Amino acid sequence: MSGLDSPSETLDWEPKLASYLAERGLRITRQRKVIADAFFETAGHPTMEELLAKVRETDKNVGQATVYRTLRLLVEAGLAEQSNFGDGTARYEPVSSDHHDHLVCRDCGRIVEFYNDTIERLQDEIAKAHSFAVEHHEMVIYARCTQTACPHKAAAKS
Amino acid sequence: MSGLDSPSETLDWEPKLASYLAERGLRITRQRKVIADAFFETAGHPTMEELLAKVRETDKNVGQATVYRTLRLLVEAGLAEQSNFGDGTARYEPVSSDHHDHLVCRDCGRIVEFYNDTIERLQDEIAKAHSFAVEHHEMVIYARCTQTACPHKAAAKS
Protein backbone atom coordinates (compact mmCIF):
# COMPACT_ATOMS: atom_id res chain seq x y z
CA MET A 1 0.00 0.00 0.00
CA SER A 2 2.44 2.62 1.09
CA GLY A 3 5.67 1.62 -0.56
CA LEU A 4 7.98 -1.13 0.59
CA ASP A 5 6.90 -3.62 3.16
CA SER A 6 10.10 -4.15 5.04
CA PRO A 7 10.82 -7.13 7.27
CA SER A 8 9.67 -5.31 10.39
CA GLU A 9 13.11 -3.83 10.75
CA THR A 10 12.54 -0.54 9.07
CA LEU A 11 9.87 1.03 11.13
CA ASP A 12 10.02 4.39 9.50
CA TRP A 13 11.02 6.10 12.66
CA GLU A 14 12.21 9.38 11.23
CA PRO A 15 8.85 10.88 10.35
CA LYS A 16 7.32 9.46 13.51
CA LEU A 17 9.96 11.01 15.69
CA ALA A 18 9.76 14.27 13.78
CA SER A 19 6.03 14.57 14.26
CA TYR A 20 6.25 13.52 17.89
CA LEU A 21 8.72 16.30 18.52
CA ALA A 22 6.88 18.84 16.42
CA GLU A 23 3.59 18.17 18.16
CA ARG A 24 5.00 19.29 21.47
CA GLY A 25 7.31 22.04 20.40
CA LEU A 26 10.46 19.98 20.89
CA ARG A 27 13.45 20.24 18.62
CA ILE A 28 15.28 18.03 16.23
CA THR A 29 18.86 18.44 17.25
CA ARG A 30 22.10 17.08 15.90
CA GLN A 31 22.49 14.86 18.99
CA ARG A 32 19.00 13.45 18.76
CA LYS A 33 19.59 12.54 15.16
CA VAL A 34 22.90 10.86 15.89
CA ILE A 35 21.48 8.93 18.83
CA ALA A 36 18.36 7.79 17.02
CA ASP A 37 20.40 6.78 13.99
CA ALA A 38 22.76 4.73 16.11
CA PHE A 39 19.90 3.21 18.02
CA PHE A 40 17.87 2.07 15.04
CA GLU A 41 20.78 0.64 13.18
CA THR A 42 21.94 -1.36 16.18
CA ALA A 43 20.92 -4.96 16.37
CA GLY A 44 20.06 -6.45 19.71
CA HIS A 45 19.24 -4.89 23.04
CA PRO A 46 21.79 -2.20 23.79
CA THR A 47 22.25 -0.58 27.15
CA MET A 48 22.72 3.15 27.39
CA GLU A 49 26.45 2.54 27.71
CA GLU A 50 26.61 0.44 24.56
CA LEU A 51 24.59 2.97 22.64
CA LEU A 52 26.73 5.81 23.92
CA ALA A 53 29.83 4.01 22.67
CA LYS A 54 28.32 3.72 19.22
CA VAL A 55 27.12 7.32 19.24
CA ARG A 56 30.59 8.54 20.11
CA GLU A 57 32.01 6.92 17.01
CA THR A 58 30.15 9.70 15.24
CA ASP A 59 30.26 12.45 17.81
CA LYS A 60 32.73 12.24 20.65
CA ASN A 61 31.11 14.96 22.68
CA VAL A 62 27.70 13.51 23.34
CA GLY A 63 27.08 13.09 27.05
CA GLN A 64 25.36 10.16 28.67
CA ALA A 65 22.61 12.33 30.04
CA THR A 66 21.63 13.19 26.50
CA VAL A 67 21.49 9.53 25.55
CA TYR A 68 19.31 8.77 28.56
CA ARG A 69 17.07 11.70 27.75
CA THR A 70 16.77 10.75 24.11
CA LEU A 71 16.02 7.13 24.94
CA ARG A 72 13.25 8.29 27.24
CA LEU A 73 11.93 10.40 24.40
CA LEU A 74 11.95 7.43 22.04
CA VAL A 75 10.12 5.34 24.59
CA GLU A 76 7.53 8.07 25.08
CA ALA A 77 7.14 8.38 21.35
CA GLY A 78 6.41 4.68 21.17
CA LEU A 79 9.51 4.01 19.10
CA ALA A 80 11.57 2.19 21.70
CA GLU A 81 10.92 -0.28 24.45
CA GLN A 82 12.77 -0.68 27.69
CA SER A 83 13.48 -4.06 29.23
CA ASN A 84 15.21 -5.42 32.24
CA PHE A 85 16.95 -8.73 32.19
CA GLY A 86 17.88 -8.91 35.81
CA ASP A 87 21.33 -7.38 35.72
CA GLY A 88 20.22 -4.00 36.98
CA THR A 89 20.85 -2.25 33.69
CA ALA A 90 18.09 -1.12 31.40
CA ARG A 91 18.17 -2.35 27.83
CA TYR A 92 16.44 -0.82 24.87
CA GLU A 93 15.16 -2.06 21.56
CA PRO A 94 13.25 -0.56 18.68
CA VAL A 95 9.52 -1.19 18.82
CA SER A 96 8.94 -3.50 15.93
CA SER A 97 5.61 -4.42 14.48
CA ASP A 98 5.72 -7.78 16.14
CA HIS A 99 5.69 -7.89 19.91
CA HIS A 100 7.87 -10.51 21.51
CA ASP A 101 9.24 -11.69 24.82
CA HIS A 102 12.73 -12.74 25.85
CA LEU A 103 14.72 -15.78 26.70
CA VAL A 104 18.02 -14.93 28.38
CA CYS A 105 20.96 -17.24 28.89
CA ARG A 106 22.30 -16.98 32.43
CA ASP A 107 25.72 -18.12 31.28
CA CYS A 108 26.46 -16.13 28.17
CA GLY A 109 23.86 -13.40 28.25
CA ARG A 110 22.55 -14.30 24.83
CA ILE A 111 19.05 -12.98 24.30
CA VAL A 112 16.57 -14.81 22.13
CA GLU A 113 13.27 -13.26 21.20
CA PHE A 114 10.13 -15.30 20.94
CA TYR A 115 6.47 -14.85 20.42
CA ASN A 116 3.65 -17.15 21.33
CA ASP A 117 0.15 -16.31 20.41
CA THR A 118 -1.44 -18.53 22.99
CA ILE A 119 0.54 -16.98 25.81
CA GLU A 120 -0.44 -13.54 24.65
CA ARG A 121 -4.08 -14.45 24.58
CA LEU A 122 -3.96 -16.11 27.97
CA GLN A 123 -2.34 -13.05 29.50
CA ASP A 124 -5.19 -10.90 28.30
CA GLU A 125 -7.75 -13.35 29.57
CA ILE A 126 -6.11 -13.56 32.98
CA ALA A 127 -5.97 -9.81 33.31
CA LYS A 128 -9.56 -9.49 32.24
CA ALA A 129 -10.61 -12.12 34.77
CA HIS A 130 -9.08 -9.95 37.49
CA SER A 131 -10.65 -6.79 36.10
CA PHE A 132 -7.36 -5.32 34.98
CA ALA A 133 -6.76 -3.61 31.66
CA VAL A 134 -3.43 -4.78 30.30
CA GLU A 135 -1.05 -2.03 29.55
CA HIS A 136 2.14 -3.86 28.90
CA HIS A 137 3.71 -7.06 29.89
CA GLU A 138 7.18 -8.31 30.34
CA MET A 139 8.06 -11.92 30.30
CA VAL A 140 11.61 -13.05 30.71
CA ILE A 141 12.66 -16.65 30.84
CA TYR A 142 16.02 -17.09 32.48
CA ALA A 143 17.68 -20.23 31.30
CA ARG A 144 20.92 -21.82 30.25
CA CYS A 145 22.02 -22.65 26.74
CA THR A 146 22.27 -26.39 26.51
CA GLN A 147 24.07 -26.27 23.23
CA THR A 148 27.69 -27.30 23.03
CA ALA A 149 28.87 -23.77 22.63
CA CYS A 150 27.34 -20.71 24.16
CA PRO A 151 27.90 -18.32 21.25
CA HIS A 152 28.81 -15.44 23.50
CA LYS A 153 30.60 -17.55 26.06
CA ALA A 154 32.47 -14.74 27.76
CA ALA A 155 30.36 -11.77 26.75
CA ALA A 156 28.95 -11.03 30.16
CA LYS A 157 31.91 -10.12 32.31
CA SER A 158 35.33 -10.73 30.82
CA MET B 1 2.17 -38.37 55.07
CA SER B 2 4.27 -36.05 57.16
CA GLY B 3 1.82 -34.33 59.41
CA LEU B 4 -0.37 -31.40 58.45
CA ASP B 5 -0.85 -30.40 54.86
CA SER B 6 -0.96 -26.67 55.19
CA PRO B 7 -2.41 -24.31 52.58
CA SER B 8 0.98 -23.65 51.03
CA GLU B 9 1.56 -20.86 53.53
CA THR B 10 3.47 -22.78 56.13
CA LEU B 11 6.50 -23.93 54.28
CA ASP B 12 8.34 -25.17 57.27
CA TRP B 13 11.18 -22.79 56.79
CA GLU B 14 12.83 -23.10 60.17
CA PRO B 15 14.37 -26.54 59.75
CA LYS B 16 15.22 -25.81 56.12
CA LEU B 17 17.03 -22.65 57.03
CA ALA B 18 18.75 -24.32 59.96
CA SER B 19 20.10 -27.13 57.83
CA TYR B 20 21.11 -24.75 55.05
CA LEU B 21 23.16 -22.76 57.54
CA ALA B 22 24.54 -25.81 59.30
CA GLU B 23 25.69 -27.39 56.06
CA ARG B 24 28.02 -24.53 55.38
CA GLY B 25 29.15 -23.65 58.83
CA LEU B 26 27.02 -20.52 59.03
CA ARG B 27 25.34 -19.43 62.23
CA ILE B 28 21.86 -19.01 63.49
CA THR B 29 21.89 -15.57 64.99
CA ARG B 30 19.32 -13.53 66.82
CA GLN B 31 19.06 -11.14 63.84
CA ARG B 32 18.59 -13.91 61.32
CA LYS B 33 15.80 -15.36 63.41
CA VAL B 34 14.06 -12.02 63.79
CA ILE B 35 14.36 -11.23 60.10
CA ALA B 36 13.17 -14.64 58.92
CA ASP B 37 10.28 -14.54 61.37
CA ALA B 38 9.20 -11.14 60.16
CA PHE B 39 9.60 -12.17 56.55
CA PHE B 40 7.57 -15.35 56.71
CA GLU B 41 4.75 -13.84 58.66
CA THR B 42 4.43 -10.92 56.28
CA ALA B 43 1.81 -11.16 53.60
CA GLY B 44 2.55 -9.75 50.19
CA HIS B 45 5.77 -8.74 48.51
CA PRO B 46 7.78 -6.62 50.91
CA THR B 47 10.78 -4.57 49.95
CA MET B 48 13.87 -4.58 52.13
CA GLU B 49 12.68 -1.28 53.58
CA GLU B 50 9.27 -2.65 54.50
CA LEU B 51 10.78 -5.73 56.04
CA LEU B 52 13.28 -3.65 57.97
CA ALA B 53 10.46 -1.59 59.43
CA LYS B 54 8.75 -4.72 60.63
CA VAL B 55 11.98 -6.19 61.97
CA ARG B 56 12.64 -3.05 63.96
CA GLU B 57 9.34 -3.43 65.78
CA THR B 58 11.11 -6.33 67.44
CA ASP B 59 14.70 -5.16 67.41
CA LYS B 60 15.45 -1.52 66.84
CA ASN B 61 19.12 -2.05 66.20
CA VAL B 62 19.06 -4.25 63.14
CA GLY B 63 20.81 -2.61 60.21
CA GLN B 64 19.68 -2.66 56.62
CA ALA B 65 22.80 -4.43 55.51
CA THR B 66 21.87 -7.35 57.70
CA VAL B 67 18.41 -7.49 56.19
CA TYR B 68 19.87 -7.46 52.68
CA ARG B 69 22.35 -10.14 53.63
CA THR B 70 19.71 -12.31 55.23
CA LEU B 71 17.38 -11.95 52.29
CA ARG B 72 20.16 -13.05 49.99
CA LEU B 73 20.69 -16.03 52.25
CA LEU B 74 17.01 -16.93 52.10
CA VAL B 75 17.06 -16.68 48.33
CA GLU B 76 20.15 -18.87 48.13
CA ALA B 77 18.52 -21.36 50.46
CA GLY B 78 15.56 -21.52 48.11
CA LEU B 79 13.21 -20.10 50.72
CA ALA B 80 12.61 -16.70 49.19
CA GLU B 81 12.17 -15.33 45.72
CA GLN B 82 13.13 -11.93 44.44
CA SER B 83 11.01 -9.99 41.98
CA ASN B 84 11.10 -6.69 40.25
CA PHE B 85 7.97 -4.84 39.37
CA GLY B 86 9.50 -2.00 37.47
CA ASP B 87 9.95 0.52 40.25
CA GLY B 88 13.62 -0.16 40.74
CA THR B 89 13.18 -1.76 44.13
CA ALA B 90 13.51 -5.46 44.72
CA ARG B 91 10.61 -7.23 46.34
CA TYR B 92 10.70 -10.54 48.12
CA GLU B 93 8.24 -13.28 48.84
CA PRO B 94 8.38 -16.68 50.46
CA VAL B 95 8.77 -19.52 48.01
CA SER B 96 5.49 -21.31 48.24
CA SER B 97 4.72 -24.73 46.89
CA ASP B 98 2.79 -23.21 44.03
CA HIS B 99 4.70 -21.08 41.57
CA HIS B 100 2.90 -18.05 40.27
CA ASP B 101 3.36 -14.90 38.25
CA HIS B 102 2.27 -11.33 38.89
CA LEU B 103 -0.22 -8.79 37.71
CA VAL B 104 0.65 -5.29 38.87
CA CYS B 105 -1.64 -2.27 38.85
CA ARG B 106 0.14 0.77 37.46
CA ASP B 107 -2.16 3.08 39.36
CA CYS B 108 -2.34 1.65 42.85
CA GLY B 109 0.49 -0.81 42.91
CA ARG B 110 -1.74 -3.68 43.91
CA ILE B 111 -0.16 -7.01 43.11
CA VAL B 112 -2.26 -10.00 42.15
CA GLU B 113 -0.75 -13.43 41.83
CA PHE B 114 -1.85 -15.84 39.18
CA TYR B 115 -0.95 -19.18 37.80
CA ASN B 116 -1.71 -20.63 34.43
CA ASP B 117 -0.73 -24.13 33.61
CA THR B 118 -0.80 -23.65 29.87
CA ILE B 119 1.52 -20.68 30.02
CA GLU B 120 3.94 -22.62 32.17
CA ARG B 121 3.96 -25.50 29.77
CA LEU B 122 4.40 -23.26 26.76
CA GLN B 123 7.33 -21.52 28.36
CA ASP B 124 9.08 -24.81 28.84
CA GLU B 125 8.34 -25.84 25.29
CA ILE B 126 9.63 -22.57 23.89
CA ALA B 127 12.83 -22.80 25.87
CA LYS B 128 13.33 -26.37 24.82
CA ALA B 129 12.78 -25.44 21.19
CA HIS B 130 15.65 -22.98 21.48
CA SER B 131 17.85 -25.50 23.32
CA PHE B 132 17.69 -23.65 26.60
CA ALA B 133 17.19 -25.25 29.97
CA VAL B 134 14.77 -23.12 31.94
CA GLU B 135 16.08 -21.98 35.24
CA HIS B 136 13.52 -19.48 36.30
CA HIS B 137 11.07 -17.20 34.70
CA GLU B 138 9.52 -13.95 35.56
CA MET B 139 6.35 -12.75 34.02
CA VAL B 140 4.86 -9.47 35.03
CA ILE B 141 1.74 -8.02 33.50
CA TYR B 142 1.50 -4.30 34.02
CA ALA B 143 -2.08 -3.16 33.88
CA ARG B 144 -4.66 -0.88 35.42
CA CYS B 145 -7.45 -1.86 37.75
CA THR B 146 -10.67 -1.25 35.92
CA GLN B 147 -12.72 -1.63 39.04
CA THR B 148 -14.51 1.34 40.51
CA ALA B 149 -12.12 1.59 43.39
CA CYS B 150 -8.47 0.74 43.29
CA PRO B 151 -8.23 -0.79 46.76
CA HIS B 152 -4.91 0.85 47.45
CA LYS B 153 -5.71 4.03 45.60
CA ALA B 154 -2.96 6.15 47.11
CA ALA B 155 -0.62 3.46 48.35
CA ALA B 156 2.10 4.13 45.84
CA LYS B 157 3.26 7.65 46.52
CA SER B 158 1.21 9.70 48.95
Next chain:
DNA sequence: ATGGCTGCAAACCGTTTGCAACTAT
Protein backbone atom coordinates in the same frame (compact mmCIF):
# COMPACT_ATOMS: atom_id res chain seq x y z
C1' DA C 1 39.29 -18.81 71.14
C1' DT C 2 38.00 -18.45 66.72
C1' DG C 3 35.83 -17.42 62.80
C1' DG C 4 31.39 -16.04 61.33
C1' DC C 5 28.21 -11.95 61.96
C1' DT C 6 26.73 -7.23 62.84
C1' DG C 7 26.07 -2.19 62.38
C1' DC C 8 27.96 1.65 60.60
C1' DA C 9 29.39 4.40 57.04
C1' DA C 10 31.42 4.71 52.81
C1' DA C 11 31.49 3.00 48.27
C1' DC C 12 29.08 1.61 44.13
C1' DC C 13 26.48 1.96 39.99
C1' DG C 14 22.87 3.05 37.05
C1' DT C 15 20.08 6.91 36.39
C1' DT C 16 18.32 11.69 37.09
C1' DT C 17 18.72 16.56 37.71
C1' DG C 18 20.42 21.58 38.25
C1' DC C 19 22.68 24.77 35.82
C1' DA C 20 25.06 27.89 32.67
C1' DA C 21 26.18 27.92 28.00
C1' DC C 22 24.42 26.84 23.53
C1' DT C 23 21.30 26.36 19.47
C1' DA C 24 17.11 25.38 16.66
C1' DT C 25 13.32 27.86 15.63
Next chain:
DNA sequence: ATAGTTGCAAACGGTTTGCAGCCAT
Protein backbone atom coordinates in the same frame (compact mmCIF):
# COMPACT_ATOMS: atom_id res chain seq x y z
C1' DA D 1 15.01 36.70 20.70
C1' DT D 2 13.32 32.86 23.04
C1' DA D 3 12.70 28.68 24.85
C1' DG D 4 14.21 24.09 24.33
C1' DT D 5 18.73 21.40 24.62
C1' DT D 6 23.28 20.06 25.92
C1' DG D 7 27.36 18.50 28.74
C1' DC D 8 29.08 18.51 33.02
C1' DA D 9 29.09 17.31 37.54
C1' DA D 10 26.58 16.68 41.49
C1' DA D 11 22.74 14.35 43.45
C1' DC D 12 19.95 10.31 44.03
C1' DG D 13 18.29 5.76 45.55
C1' DG D 14 18.86 1.09 46.01
C1' DT D 15 22.30 -2.14 47.09
C1' DT D 16 26.96 -3.79 48.38
C1' DT D 17 31.16 -3.79 50.96
C1' DG D 18 35.22 -2.81 54.31
C1' DC D 19 36.02 -2.85 58.82
C1' DA D 20 36.36 -3.02 63.89
C1' DG D 21 33.96 -5.00 67.41
C1' DC D 22 30.68 -8.67 68.75
C1' DC D 23 28.87 -13.24 69.54
C1' DA D 24 27.61 -18.19 68.43
C1' DT D 25 29.99 -22.19 68.41
